[in-house]
Structures are given as structure tokens and as C-alpha cells.
Amino acid sequence: MQDLLTRFLFPMCPHLSLSPPPPATLWLLLPVCLSVGPPPLSEMKEKNPWHSPVAIIITVIGVIVIVALVIVAVLQNRPLAQKYKYGIVLDAGSSHTALYIYEWPAEKDNNTGRVEQKHSCKVIGPGISSYASAPQKAGESLKACMKEAEQWVPVKRHPETPLYLGATAGMRLLNIENSAASDKVFEAVGEALQKSPFSYQGARILSGQEEGAFGWVTVNYLDDRLSQGLETTGALDLGGASTQISFVSDQYDGSESPSNAVNFRLYGNDYELYTHSFLCYGKDQAQRLKLAHQTQSGPNAVEDPCQHPGYNTTKKYSVLYDSPCVSNRKPQGAPATFLHTGTGNVKQCQDVVKNIFNFTDCKYSQCSFNGVYQPSLQGPFGAFSAYYFVTSFLNLTDTSVPLEDVRKKLERYCATSWSQIVQEHPGVKEKYLAEYCFSGTYILTLLTEGYNFTSESYSNINFIKKIKGSDAGWTLGYMLNLTNMIPAEAPDSPPLPHAGYVSIVSICAVVIFILLLFSLRPLWARHCKKQQIV
Numbered sequence: 001m002q003d004l005l006t007r008f009l010f011p012m013c014p015h016l017s018l019s020p021p022p023p024a025t026l027w028l029l030l031p032v033c034l035s036v037g038p039p040p041l042s043e044m045k046e047k048n049p050w051h052s053p054v055a056i057i058i059t060v061i062g063v064i065v066i067v068a069l070v071i072v073a074v075l076q077n078r079p080l081a082q083k084y085k086y087g088i089v090l091d092a093g094s095s096h097t098a099l100y101i102y103e104w105p106a107e108k109d110n111n112t113g114r115v116e117q118k119h120s121c122k123v124i125g126p127g128i129s130s131y132a133s134a135p136q137k138a139g140e141s142l143k144a145c146m147k148e149a150e151q152w153v154p155v156k157r158h159p160e161t162p163l164y165l166g167a168t169a170g171m172r173l174l175n176i177e178n179s180a181a182s183d184k185v186f187e188a189v190g191e192a193l194q195k196s197p198f199s200y201q202g203a204r205i206l207s208g209q210e211e212g213a214f215g216w217v218t219v220n221y222l223d224d225r226l227s228q229g230l231e232t233t234g235a236l237d238l239g240g241a242s243t244q245i246s247f248v249s250d251q252y253d254g255s256e257s258p259s260n261a262v263n264f265r266l267y268g269n270d271y272e273l274y275t276h277s278f279l280c281y282g283k284d285q286a287q288r289l290k291l292a293h294q295t296q297s298g299p300n301a302v303e304d305p306c307q308h309p310g311y312n313t314t315k316k317y318s319v320l321y322d323s324p325c326v327s328n329r330k331p332q333g334a335p336a337t338f339l340h341t342g343t344g345n346v347k348q349c350q351d352v353v354k355n356i357f358n359f360t361d362c363k364y365s366q367c368s369f370n371g372v373y374q375p376s377l378q379g380p381f382g383a384f385s386a387y388y389f390v391t392s393f394l395n396l397t398d399t400s401v402p403l404e405d406v407r408k409k410l411e412r413y414c415a416t417s418w419s420q421i422v423q424e425h426p427g428v429k430e431k432y433l434a435e436y437c438f439s440g441t442y443i444l445t446l447l448t449e450g451y452n453f454t455s456e457s458y459s460n461i462n463f464i465k466k467i468k469g470s471d472a473g474w475t476l477g478y479m480l481n482l483t484n485m486i487p488a489e490a491p492d493s494p495p496l497p498h499a500g501y502v503s504i505v506s507i508c509a510v511v512i513f514i515l516l517l518f519s520l521r522p523l524w525a526r527h528c529k530k531q532q533i534v
């Protein structure tokens with residue numbers, strides 16, 4: 001700018017000074033120069049017409065306008081200092097409760113900012129369904145994580161932060177078994193959560209269909225597949241008490257088995273989702289189903305091929321059968337306990353595990369198991385929750401490894417003695433250690449024989465825990481839905497990115513200015529000539 005002034009203003013006002021003034025004083029000289037007027041005619045002589053006062057004034061104003069335009073363009077879309085909004089979801093699962101805090105930029109229009117998991121807290125103790133006989137304790141168990149949440153969410157955001165509690169298969173089972181007890185647990189939990197400074201939106205049991213569908217939304221939202229209209233990823237969720245499979249298949253339009261259909265319109269695209277939740281086929285309840293099968297005759301001892309050789313524990317029949325998944329199968333006249341020992345044989349374990357599925361009855365064109373319709377598998381799949389816990393422990397998350405090799409690895413693991421397993425994993429809870437052989441076998445059987453993954457389609461499965469820092473699970477999808485964070489229609493986006501917008505405005509301003517100067521050229525020429533004639 002100062003350079004321009006030195007070149008244009010100073011030659012116009014030679015009567016003010018003999019040498020160019022310092023750049024800082026050029027601006028001050030401009031009004032003086034203009035008020036004094038043009039230099040004496042004698043000095044004009046054959047001067048360049050560009051040095052006329054009109055040209056210089058236009059130049060200076062033009063430059064100022066251009067600079068102003070560019071500044072406005074740069075500042076207009078500049079990202080503002082980030083402010084965030086928050087949402088909290090409590091996942092009251094069968095084995096435990098977890099709290100998730102989500103955050104997203106507050107200033108984005110139509111809630112279109114990206115939602116991310118900011119923090120998670122694992123509630124100490126069992127799932128809320130285990131507090132049926134002491135409901136108050138269910139509420140108390142949440143206190144520590146709620147206090148943590150108060151520290152993670154800025155105080156001024158507390159009253160506007162929605163807080164949801166969703167319960168899954170553990171509470172579904174308690175509700176089937178004893179609905180009064182289930183209501184009392186919700187009452188106690190509601191009381192505890194109402195005392196929090198957040199905006200408590202209620203606690204409820206999610207249907208299996210909701211659990212499956214929101215897990216699918218979470219995975220595809222985090223992968224940016226919904227906003228970009230890309231092919232979606234199926235979702236495989238393995239909990240303690242239920243398991244869900246959800247995916248979009250070209251073959252499925254909801255006409256066959258409509259109860260498995262969930263329709264979404266997200267970002268301007270329609271999705272006809274196939275989803276099914278198998279109650280009692282989560283890994284803990286499946287273990288009970290298997291043991292119930294092995295103890296049909298009420299024996300004193302069970303030799304279990306799904307336990308490591310050398311494993312032996314005394315178990316109570318009353319505890320094993322204390323679940324609606326198996327309670328009606330309790331053998332008559334069984335002793336109080338049985339001795340549970342291991343033989344560590346994967347092939348026999350597979351056979352025992354297969355007994356908990358019904359692969360034969362199917363009134364539809366095709367089924368997964370237990371007479372449940374399932375269209376042909378399509379696309380990639382994300383497998384999370386216990387799918388991940390188990391496969392990551394067993395080092396089986398790499399699905400490019402052929403299924404046969406996976407089975408051999410599992411065979412070696414199951415055949416390892418219990419004492420060696422305990423010795424090699426001192427930091428792992430014995431409860432979990434005792435389950436991995438069964439869980440690995442169950443997962444492979446469920447995927448291949450239950451859902452019909454083949455040696456090829458198995459490699460389409462991704463065992464995942466988190467996607468871009470957020471846990472895979474139903475909670476994020478649930479919150480996105482309840483807070484209307486995913487628009488049905490694609491939001492209007494500016495036609496140009498910010499940098500492109502600034503460049504175009506700047507170029508246009510310069511071009512207009514140059515054209516203006518050229519259009520005024522004849523005027524300056526005449527002006528200069530007139531002065532010379534006089």
C-alpha cells in the first residue's frame with residue numbers, strides 16, 4: 001500500500017516536498033495534497049496522464065476498496081473460537097454400565113458438527129439388572145461416574161447437557177422374569193440421575209431392534225459413510241446377554257420378515273436396514289445355554305471340551321439356571337452343585353456349541369438360525385464389544401488370516417493347560433481367562449454357521465473397539481437420533497471452500513478495478529491536454 005502511495009501520490013504533489021517523504025507520513029500528506037490542488041501548469045508539461053489527481057484519487061480509493069474486500073472475505077468465514085455442546089449416554093448393559101460423554105461444535109448450523117466421544121467411564125460393579133434385590137444400590141453405583149462427568153463437561157453447559165440411560169438385554173431379561181423388580185431398578189436409577197446437574201431425559205429399555213440399528217448408525221456415522229452416501233458397513237455386536245446383526249442388503253426390502261426392517265432417511269439417502277437381535281445369544285447367556293445342554297440329566301460332574309485341561313471348579317445349579325434363558329430347563333432332582341472340569345478340545349467344543357443353535361427350522365427363503373430370516377450377507381462388517389475383547393485377547397483380529405489357520409490357532413490355545421494359561425496371563429481376570437476358549441469357539445460358530453460367513457466373506461469382518469477415538473456401540477447412534485443430530489436431508493454446503501471464496505473475491509476486485517481505470521483513460525487524456533492548451 002505504502003509503495004503504491006509513494007509511486008502515485010508523491011509524483012502528484014511535487015510542490016510539497018523535493019524528496020519522497022518517509023512512507024509513514026504518506027497517508028498524512030494525501031489530504032494536504034488534494035486540498036492544495038495540482039502543481040502549477042508549467043510543471044505539468046508533458047506529464048503522464050496517469051499522474052492526474054483524478055487518476056490518483058481513483059487509484060487510492062480503489063486500492064482501499066480492494067484491501068477492504070479481501071479483509072472482509074478472509075474474516076467472513078474464518079473458523080470462530082470453538083465452543084462445544086455435550087451429551088451423555090449411560091449404557092446399562094448386562095455385565096456392567098458404562099458412561100459416555102460426547103461433544104460437538106456448538107456454532108455449527110442445524111447440528112451438523114461432528115460428534116466425538118470425549119470421555120468414557122466404566123461403572124464399578126455389575127450391570128443394573130443384578131441389583132434386582134437391592135435397587136437403591138443400582139442408583140448409588142452410578143455416582144462415581146456421574147461425578148466424573150461433572151468434571152468433564154464445563155459447568156455452564158451442565159443444565160443444557162442431555163443425559164440418557166439406555167438398558168439392554170440384562171434388563172430385558174429381568175423385565176421378562178420380574179417386571180416389578182425391573183421397574184424398581186429404573187425408579188432408583190432415575191432418582192439418582194435426576195439429582196445430577198444435567199438435563200436428565202429418562203431411562204428405558206432399548207428393544208433388540210433399536211440396539212442393533214443404533215450400533216449400525218454409530219459405525220457408519222463414525223466412518224463418515226452416511227454423510228458421504230457411501231456403501232455402508234454392517235454391524236455385529238456381541239454383548240453378554242444378546243447379540244445383534246445389522247446390515248443393508250440389496251436383496252432385502254422388508255417384504256420378507258418385516259419385523260427385521262428398520263428404515264432411515266439420513267443426509268438425503270434412504271436406508272432399508274436388516275437387523276436382528278438374538279436374546280440369550282450374548283456370550284454369557286450362550287455359555288449358560290451350552291452348560292444347560294451339558295447338564296440336561298443333572299450330573300454331578302461335567303467334562304467340558306471348551307475348558308482348558310486341568311480346569312476344575314465346583315458350580316451351583318441354582319446359579320447356572322438363574323436366568324430366563326435357561327430357567328425352564330433346570331433338571332429335576334439335580335444335586336446342588338456339579339464339578340466343572342476341562343478337556344480342551346476345540347472340535348468337541350464346536351459340537352457342544354452347535355447344540356445351542358437350531359439350524360434346521362426355517363419358514364423363509366433363507367435363515368440364520370432359530371428360524372430367523374436373514375438375507376444374504378453384503379458389504380464389510382464391523383464386529384465390536386465382546387467380538388473385539390475375545391479376538392484381541394486370542395490375537396485373531398487379523399481376518400486376512402485363513403479361517404482354517406484361525407481354527408488351528410484356537411485349537412492350540414484350548415489344548416493349553418489351565419495352569420499354563422493362568423501363569424502366562426497374570427494380569428487378566430480368571431473369570432475372563434476361563435471363557436476365552438469357549439468364547440472364541442462360540443464366535444467362530446456364530447459367524448460361520450449362524451450368520452453364514454464363508455472363508456471368503458469372513459475377511460470382510462473388521463474386529464474393532466473404537467473408530468476415530470469413539471467406542472463402537474449403540475450409544476452414539478442413540479444420542480444422535482434423540483438429539484436429531486443427523487439431518488434427514490443433506491445440509492446445503494457452500495459451493496466453494498473458504499480459500500477458493502477468498503481467492504475469487506480478490507481476483508474479481510482487482511479485475512474490476514483495472515477495468516475501471518482503463519475505462520477512465522480517455523477522460524484523463526483529455527484533462528491533461530486541456531491543461532496544456534491553456
Ligand SMILES: Nc1nc2c(ncn2[C@@H]2O[C@H](COP(=O)(O)OP(=O)(O)O)[C@@H](O)[C@H]2O)c(=O)[nH]1
Nearest residue numbers: 093094095096239240241283284385386389432
Ligand atoms: N475379555 C473381556 N471381556 C469383557 C470385558 N469387558 C466386558 N467383557 C465381557 O464382554 C461381554 C460383553 O460386554 P459388554 O459389551 O459390556 O456387553 P453388555 O454388558 O451385555 O452390554 C460380557 O460378557 C462381558 O463380561 C473385557 O475387558 N475383557
